[in-house]
Amino acid sequence: MFTSVLLAVVSLALFWTAAFTLWWQMHAWRTPETLAATRFGRPDGGGRLAFSLLLPARHEQAVLEHTIDRLLESSHRDYEIIVIVGHDDPETAAVAERAAARAPHRVRVVVDHHETKNKPKALGTALPHCRGDIVGVFDAEDQVHPDLLSHVDHAFRATGADVVQGGVQLINFHSSWYSLRNCLEYFFWFRSRLHLHAEKGFIPLGGNTVFVRTEVLREAGGWDPNCLAEDCDLGVRLSSAGKKVVVAYDSDMVTREETPDSLMSLLKQRTRWNQGFLQVYRKKDWQQLPGRGQRWLARYTLMTPFLQAASGVIIPCNFAVALFLDVPVGVAIITFLPMITAMVTFVFEIVGLHDFGRQYGLRVRFVHYLKLIAGGPLYQVMLAGAAVRAVWREQRGRNEWELTSHVGAHLAEAPAPALATASATAPATATAPAPALATAPAPQTREDVHR
16 A cells, blocks of 8 residues: 555656756747847847957867957947966967957967866956956857947946846757757757746856856856856856846757767766755755745755756666556556656657757758667766766765767858847846855966956
8 A cells, every 4th residue: 555655656756846847947938029029139239238248268279269269259339258268278378369369359368277277267366357247158169149248338337237148059950869858959949948047046057058147147256166156056046036037038049069079978967956055955056045935946946956866776676567567547546657757758859959949050851860769768868877976976075077978060060140139039137146155266366367
């Protein structure tokens, strides 16, 4: 009797968790009005804000030059590019220095002398050198649209936002079976799910194409140098401090990236993100959110690694018990409820893949739909494995940064679309309230900043 009750409770919990996740994932497509409200507004040509664009790069000599060149094509008139390189990475530093020599009025190089290197420490090293009104963050492999800064400038002025989060999209869906699913994950997250978080007033920011008013960022203490998900942490702290966050997405304006180049690299990346979420959860800044619904959403989002780890273990056991043990028929039926949400999710993913290909001008073949379905269970196993590994690392106190390498696989895809015909509809906004943490490292000496 106890086994049957436990089995039914666990199955219902998994069913409702999956149902809520699916509902949130489809947020942007609920109504045409909701979809329209997710887009950037049309720029008015004002261009009154100055941007400091931070570009941390470590062992990224293969892709860095292309990213800088793309940023230099920006149509905005007032921006600087600050490339942050490690003192022990001469190959990447050489690429950065060449770019600074070609465009001394736009590009500067800052050297990170931290003995232990990671992204938030690199960003914190550059923060004291930022001259612009807005600090923007990009990754070394990013392909950035020339008109993005103009759209972001308008979004800040039109909405009074403290933070603007733009879209990011992995593009090389054909590279491997897991790349296909990885690209679709980003599509649902930036196209839809983040807008729900903004609407609810709790948002874990993305790692790049995020723009923050410089004074707001400095007031918050910059990025936590010891957090493995510094973007999520910053979003949680700013949400809890009541800062206004705007999320805007146009397929023309997204920053294009590539998926990790191997399954092991993807596993390590997901481990780092999951472990970072656990760190943010334990810091408890989210408890300062004013609404009970906001705190519930924060708790659920930040506890996702635990839920994934548990699901990876529980679901196979659940089905095994239902098939091989003598349980009441009603309980056996309940155990298959999670399968219903899984099938519905597959249907929405197929539709999402079609929409992804249409929006980005990519040819999605029938074999890709087959790979999407066949790879689903394997991808969930990988996610569960990364979650278990994150929990294990966090319990063991292992916080070293596992770097994700890039080879430029996304650069061979179709070129970025021309100037967007942006919607006149204003982006979705979010508000919330509490404290700041983390301190940015002191500026480097003058010799470490090069024109």
